[in-house]
Amino acid sequence: MKTVTLTMTNPPELYLEGQNITPDAFAGKTAAEIAAIDVWEGKLKSPLGKYFTVEGNGGATAAETRIILRGDCSRLKRVGQQMTAGEIVIEGDADMYIGGWMKGGKIHVKGNVDSFCGLAMEGGELIIDGKAGHHLGSSPRGEWRGMQGGLIRVAGSAGNDTATFMNGGTIIIGGDADIHVSTHAEGGTVIIKGNAKGRVGGQMVKGDIYVFGQIENPLPGFKQVGEVEQEVDGVKARFIHYIGDLGERHPVSKGKPVYGNIYTRI
Amino acid sequence: MSELLIKNGFVFDPLQGIRGDRMDIAVKDGRIVETSALQHPETIDASGMTVMAGGIDIHSHVVGPKVNVGRLFRPEDKLFKSPLKRCNRMEMGFSVPSTFKAGYDYARMGYVFVNEAAMPPLHSPHVHEEIRDTPIIDNAAMPVFGNNWFTLEYLKNHEIENNAAYTAWLLRATRGFAIKVVNPGGTEAWGWGLNCENVHDPVPYFEITPAEIIAGLIETNEHLGLPHSVHLHCNNLGNPGNYTDTLDSLKLAEGYTPKNNFGREQVLHATHLQFHSYGGDSWGNFESRAPDVIDYVNSHDNITIDIGQVTLDETTTMTADGPFEHHLRALNNLKWANTDVELETAAGVVPYIYSPKVKVCTIQWAVGLELALLSKDLMRTFVSTDHPNAGPFIRYPRVITWLMSRAARDATMKTFKWLERTIDATSIDGIDRELDLYEIAQMTRAGPAKALGISNTYGGLAPGMDADIAIYALNPENMPENPEEIEKALSRCACLLKDGVVTVRDGEVLTEPPKRTVWVDVKVPENAQVQRDIYEHFLRYYSVNLGNYSLFEEHLFNPRVIEVDTTQ
Numbered sequence: 001m002k003t004v005t006l007t008m009t010n011p012p013e014l015y016l017e018g019q020n021i022t023p024d025a026f027a028g029k030t031a032a033e034i035a036a037i038d039v040w041e042g043k044l045k046s047p048l049g050k051y052f053t054v055e056g057n058g059g060a061t062a063a064e065t066r067i068i069l070r071g072d073c074s075r076l077k078r079v080g081q082q083m084t085a086g087e088i089v090i091e092g093d094a095d096m097y098i099g100g101w102m103k104g105g106k107i108h109v110k111g112n113v114d115s116f117c118g119l120a121m122e123g124g125e126l127i128i129d130g131k132a133g134h135h136l137g138s139s140p141r142g143e144w145r146g147m148q149g150g151l152i153r154v155a156g157s158a159g160n161d162t163a164t165f166m167n168g169g170t171i172i173i174g175g176d177a178d179i180h181v182s183t184h185a186e187g188g189t190v191i192i193k194g195n196a197k198g199r200v201g202g203q204m205v206k207g208d209i210y211v212f213g214q215i216e217n218p219l220p221g222f223k224q225v226g227e228v229e230q231e232v233d234g235v236k237a238r239f240i241h242y243i244g245d246l247g248e249r250h251p252v253s254k255g256k257p258v259y260g261n262i263y264t265r266i
Numbered sequence: 267m268s269e270l271l272i273k274n275g276f277v278f279d280p281l282q283g284i285r286g287d288r289m290d291i292a293v294k295d296g297r298i299v300e301t302s303a304l305q306h307p308e309t310i311d312a313s314g315m316t317v318m319a320g321g322i323d324i325h326s327h328v329v330g331p332k333v334n335v336g337r338l339f340r341p342e343d344k345l346f347k348s349p350l351k352r353c354n355r356m357e358m359g360f361s362v363p364s365t366f367k368a369g370y371d372y373a374r375m376g377y378v379f380v381n382e383a384a385m386p387p388l389h390s391p392h393v394h395e396e397i398r399d400t401p402i403i404d405n406a407a408m409p410v411f412g413n414n415w416f417t418l419e420y421l422k423n424h425e426i427e428n429n430a431a432y433t434a435w436l437l438r439a440t441r442g443f444a445i446k447v448v449n450p451g452g453t454e455a456w457g458w459g460l461n462c463e464n465v466h467d468p469v470p471y472f473e474i475t476p477a478e479i480i481a482g483l484i485e486t487n488e489h490l491g492l493p494h495s496v497h498l499h500c501n502n503l504g505n506p507g508n509y510t511d512t513l514d515s516l517k518l519a520e521g522y523t524p525k526n527n528f529g530r531e532q533v534l535h536a537t538h539l540q541f542h543s544y545g546g547d548s549w550g551n552f553e554s555r556a557p558d559v560i561d562y563v564n565s566h567d568n569i570t571i572d573i574g575q576v577t578l579d580e581t582t583t584m585t586a587d588g589p590f591e592h593h594l595r596a597l598n599n600l601k602w603a604n605t606d607v608e609l610e611t612a613a614g615v616v617p618y619i620y621s622p623k624v625k626v627c628t629i630q631w632a633v634g635l636e637l638a639l640l641s642k643d644l645m646r647t648f649v650s651t652d653h654p655n656a657g658p659f660i661r662y663p664r665v666i667t668w669l670m671s672r673a674a675r676d677a678t679m680k681t682f683k684w685l686e687r688t689i690d691a692t693s694i695d696g697i698d699r700e701l702d703l704y705e706i707a708q709m710t711r712a713g714p715a716k717a718l719g720i721s722n723t724y725g726g727l728a729p730g731m732d733a734d735i736a737i738y739a740l741n742p743e744n745m746p747e748n749p750e751e752i753e754k755a756l757s758r759c760a761c762l763l764k765d766g767v768v769t770v771r772d773g774e775v776l777t778e779p780p781k782r783t784v785w786v787d788v789k790v791p792e793n794a795q796v797q798r799d800i801y802e803h804f805l806r807y808y809s810v811n812l813g814n815y816s817l818f819e820e821h822l823f824n825p826r827v828i829e830v831d832t833t834q
Contacts, residue, residue, distance in 0.1 A: 142341035144600055144617075249599060 001066050001087070002059040004034060006052040008071030012041045015095060016051060019078040023065035023086025023105060026058035034058060062086040062105070069094075080107045083124070096133070099126040100140075102150065115159065118152040120145070121169060131156030131175065139165035147171070147188060160197075163190045166207060172233055182209050185260060191233055203248045204260030210239065212265045221245035222262055230263070239263035268766060269294050269304045272735060275312030276742045278704050279319060280645065280712035281726035285704045286742045291317060293733040296766035300729050310768075314741045315760055318707050320378030320734030321662075322725050324714040325497070325537045325572050326653040327584055328368045329382050329396035329405065331389045332613040335603050336362035336582045336654070340617060343582065353775045355401070361581040361617075361654040369401035370775050371660050376736025376759035379715075379724050379784075382407035383497075383537070383652070384448060384586045386607045387414075388810070390440035391821045397783050398823035402764055402775070406718075406784040408497055409440045410586050412447030412479055413454035415472075415609040415807070416799065421482035422474040429482065430489045430832070431793035435800065439816040441785040441825070444494035444718075445487050448586040449501055450479040453612045456589035463502050464511045465518070476501050480518045484533050490788055493528040493719025493828055495570070497535045500542045503590050509555035512542040516559075519568050528719030528828075531567065535717055538574025538652035539563075540634035546691075552626050553691040556636035564642040570717045571641075572650035575634035575665045576627065577657025578678070580619045585655060588612030609807055620657065625684040625691075630656070632694035638669055639699045644708040645716065663756035666710070667749050669701045674749035703742050720784070720828075733766035782826045789831040 004026055017040040026034050034057075035049030048054070052071075059065040063085035069076070074093040081097060085105045090098070093111035100119040112130035118137040132154045138161055139146030146165030157175030164180065166188035176194035183199070185207040192210065198217030201209055210232050222244035229238050243259035250257040270293040276286045292301040327333055337343075340362060348358035357367035372380060380400075385393045385407040397405045411417045411433065420429035433445060451469035452462035458470050465477040483496045500515040502508040519534040536542070545555040563569050585591060588604055591614020595602035604614040620627040634656070641647035649666060653659035667674045675694070682688055689695040701709075715725020723732050739760045746752055758773025767779040804812040 140342055140345055142339065142343075142601075143345070 001064050003056050003066045003068060004031070004058055005055045005068045005070065006048070007055075008051060008069070008073055008076070009053050010051050011072050012051055012075055014042045015075045015077055016041050017078055018076050019081040020048070021067065021069070021079045021088075022081065022083040023058070023062035023067060023088070024083055026067060027062045027065050027086070028060060029058045031055060031057055059086075074111075080105070083107075093130065099124070102126065112156070118147065118150075118171075120147060121150045121152065122148045123150045125150060126152045128152075128154045128156075132158045132173075134159035134161050134178075135164065136162045136173075137166065137169070137171045138163060144184070146185075157194065163188065166190070176213070182207055182260070201245055201260050201262050204245045205248055205250060206258050207260050209260070209262045210265075211262065212237075215262075215264060218242075219245065221247045227266065228263065232263075238266045240266060269307035270733075270763070270766060271301065271304055271307040271309045272312050272317055272737065273309050275315050275317035275737060277317045277727065278707040279727040280704060280708045281716070281721055282728055284727070291727055291735060293735070293763065293766045296733050298727055298729050298731050298733050298735075310737070310761060312737050312761075316703055316738045316740045316742060317727075318376070318736050318738070319711045319715075319724070319726050319731075320736050320762065320764065321372075321376050321710045322714040322718065323372070323377055323380040323650065323653075323659065324535070324648050324718060325383045325574075325650045326380050326659055327383050327655070328380055328653065328659075329365065329400060329407065330385055330393040332384075332584045332586070332615055333362060334392070334396070335613075335615050336584050337364065339601060339603055339615065340582055354778060361579065361658045363658070365396050365399040366401060369403050369781070373402040373762055373764070373770050373775055374758055374773050375660070375662060375756065376738065376762050376770070377403060378734040378762070378764055379404045379406075379720070381405075381443065381718060384446055384611075384613075385409045385440060385442060386586065386611050386613065387436055387440045387442075388607050388610055388815070390442070390817050394441060394783065394817060394821040394823065400781065401778045402769060402781055404724075404782040404784055404826070406443035407440075408444045408446035408494075409436055409442035410446045410448050410611045411436075411483060412450035413452075413611050415454075416803065417483070418451070418454065418469060418472045418474055418479065421479055422472060424482065426482065426485045426489055428793060428796050428799075429486045431790045431796040432800070433486055433490065434788035434790040434832075435796065437786055437788055441783065441817050441822050443784060443786050444492060444497055445483055446497045446499075447480065447483055448499040448611065449503065449590065450476040450498075452476065452501055453586060453588050456592065456612055457606050461589040465501055465514045467501075477514070477518055480515060484519060484522050488522060488525045488533060490790070490832055491526040491830055492786055492788070493526065493530060493830070494717065495524065495530060495532050495535050497537060499537050499585070499587060503541045503585075503587055504544075504594070506544050506546040506548055506552045509543050509545055509559055512536070512539070512559055513562055516562055516566070516569055519566070522568060524568065526719060529716055529721050530719040532570040532646065532717060533568045535570045535572070536563075537572050538650060538656065539571045539637055540574040540576065540630060540656065541652070543633050543637065549626055552629060554629060554633045554636060554693065556633045557640055557693055560637050560640045563646070567646075570646040570648070570713070571637065572648040572652075572714075573634045573637045574650055574652040574656045575638075576620050576630040577651055577661040577664060578620045578622050578627065578631055579657045579661065580617070581654045581657055582615060583618045583655045584613070584615040586611045586613050588614050590614070591616050594618065608809060609803065622678075622681045623683040625687050628682045628684060628688040629691050631678075632688055632692035635668055635675065636692060636694055636697065638709070639697045639701075640693075644701070644705045645713045647709060648714045648717070649709045660757070662710070663753045666706055666756055667753040669709075670706065670752060671749040672698055672700055674752075677749070703740070733763050735763040737761040780824055782824045783822055784826045784828065786828045786830060789829070789833050791833050
């Protein structure tokens with residue numbers, strides 16, 4: 001694997017649209033060619049080299065390319081958007097849309113990220129050491145086909161509207177989650193290690209939500225059906241099991257209706 | 267004085283019976299003229315290429331409130347699908363393109379006239395504002411009448427003259443073009459949570475049946491002598507077994523003959539017939555009855571149709587058929603918008619995915635093609651996708667390619683998950699017919715222009731007509747082996763002249779000549795009763811004042827008025 005190191009030496013005045021900062025775009029390119037790739041500050045297009053110093057060449061394929069981002073990337077958006085393979089490490093904070101529409105590979109953000117990260121993810125891994133903003137692993141606006149697969153792991157807390165229209169994959173939040181978790185979900189798993197504020201599983205058709213702490217304001221559309229013992233993300237624990245959202249349609253599989261499940265730790 | 271000579275093209279003009287003859291077409295000051303009338307023309311070399319009149323779309327939802335609802339509630343329709351700025355204005359959207367993209371894309375395909383399929387009269391200002399913003403192509407818009415309280419009340423008492431006076435008033439108030447009927451009676455019934463599932467199902471509270479509405483509107487239309495005929499979206503759209511309801515609707519035209527001065531020969535245009543030609547009694551035994559329906563159309567000269575071809579795309583359905591959209595959302599559980607428009611109509615919008623993996627969708631695909639390929643008169647059978655209901659209009663080149671090439675149909679059918687069942691439920695596999703460019707010109711130019719009553723101006727290449735001319739890089743003597751090449755050539759015309767101005771070259775829009783709004787102004791004898799009815803209904807029922815209802819002049823963009831005088 002070859003490593004390309006981008007160091008932010010001339011931070012943008014506005015926000016920088018970095019959808020071309022992916023192993024797919026860097027593969028097969030030299031450092032000089034990478035420095036010529038387009039990024040946008042507002043509506044102005046510039047070469048990447050205007051903001052970053054570039055060291056190292058890309059690998060032959062995306063899978064053989066690792067990108068390391070250094071310096072203040074807190075105003076850098078869309079890194080790893082639609083990436084299919086390879087690795088990206090952001091050594092500090094990053095802005096919105098990190099790992100959006102990601103299909104494979106791995107992104108590791110060592111700081112915090114803003115909203116819309118892991119949006120409509122189909123595969124791969126997005127690891128965030130800090131906290132995440134709103135719409136984590138959610139669906140793009142208007143879209144009813146949200147996250148399809150892959151793993152998002154956030155060490156800290158997440159904002160509101162996590163996992164809207166989730167269809168598959170896993171989101172693990174180390175801290176608390178704000179309102180609206182797995183709204184309209186039809187699959188997938190969300191694990192919240194801390195507390196959830198409320199509106200968890202609204203209009204959920206299918207899928208699983210685990211809350212290790214408390215749900216401050218549970219929805220009336222969920223019904224308690226029993227207690228279960230399960231191993232969740234390496235932790236074995238007992239949970240109260242709720243099904244719902246009973247106000248929503250539910251498909252029938254093998255003669256039985258399928259519900260969304262919420263488990264809260266006892 | 268601008269003079270142009272299109273030299274040596276293979277010319278197809280069914281209005282004049284020209285079948286691919288190699289000839290020159292002369293243009294002077296925006297009109298087609300005899301070649302002898304030119305003195306120092308610029309020439310366009312069209313040798314080895316196909317020359318046709320600019321395309322005419324008889325049925326497409328491109329402007330107006332429900333189209334805009336589609337644009338607003340489908341941001342994902344634009345995501346990663348919007349090209350950057352290529353022309354004067356930004357283009358965006360796929361199944362519900364922005365007004366600008368709609369105009370540019372039609373022009374790139376060589377189309378010059380698009381008939382907006384349903385205008386809610388109350389919202390005609392919105393329709394005309396979007397017409398203004400749709401560049402290049404000329405537009406007309408048909409107000410909907412089939413569920414209008416005035417129409418229902420007049421026709422219940424068989425007051426054709428009163429209904430005609432009201433129709434004339436509404437065409438003027440909305441700057442409309444023709445009488446559109448959407449699910450007659452059913453859309454009004456939906457206001458009560460009901461529907462009219464066949465033509466004899468009475469409309470609640472109005473004591474009239476859809477059959478009486480359709481027949482009454484045909485009488486009204488011929489009483490007035492409008493350029494276009496009644497334009498009908500039949501009852502019970504999209505349901506298994508609906509072909510009997512369709513035949514019942516078509517039979518209502520029997521005995522009526524066209525009366526007009528515009529060369530129109532039909533009294534009824536049945537639109538997107540694909541959605542109305544289904545057999546079976548459930549989605550399980552859903553099958554095509556297109557042969558039954560098209561047989562009837564073949565043997566009845568006073569009916570024209572457009573096919574409403576399913577293109578197997580993800581699209582956005584939108585129609586004034588409120589109950590149908592409500593029904594559709596229960597089938598696919600996607601987001602949904604529905605509205606009722608006071609005394610007039612309703613509308614709904616639901617996204618829909620026509621997937622080659624779904625048996626019903628692939629049968630629908632076959633039904634549309636059967637209608638076209640089994641038609642015996644292509645001057646009465648037109649290409650449409652009921653944009654965007656069965657697919658976006660940018661797929662017309664693909665639809666035409668399916669019609670022109672058995673190999674293209676076979677290649678598409680290979681992608682079907684339920685190929686055997688699709689073949690069993692339809693006759694598509696037994697049809698080897700491949701249409702030629704003359705027949706395509708009938709279905710996309712001459713036929714629709716004649717049916718719309720505008721064939722003195724549009725749809726042909728005779729001297730005196732508008733110089734709307736499309737040139738395609740297709741050699742009829744040496745058609746490409748690969749059907750994809752046909753699609754490519756039709757998608758991006760080699761050249762489009764709009765009003766004699768070179769507007770598109772090699773598929774790229776060069777300039778935007780001013781577009782027009784075409785509407786029909788009917789003069790009727792003074793009718794005090796209708797005037798009073800209108801006044802009283804507005805006072806009693808409408809949310810707007812009569813004085814604010816009619817379109818204000820400033821909403822109307824570059825009008826081209828077709829005048830009809832019934833007082834003579």
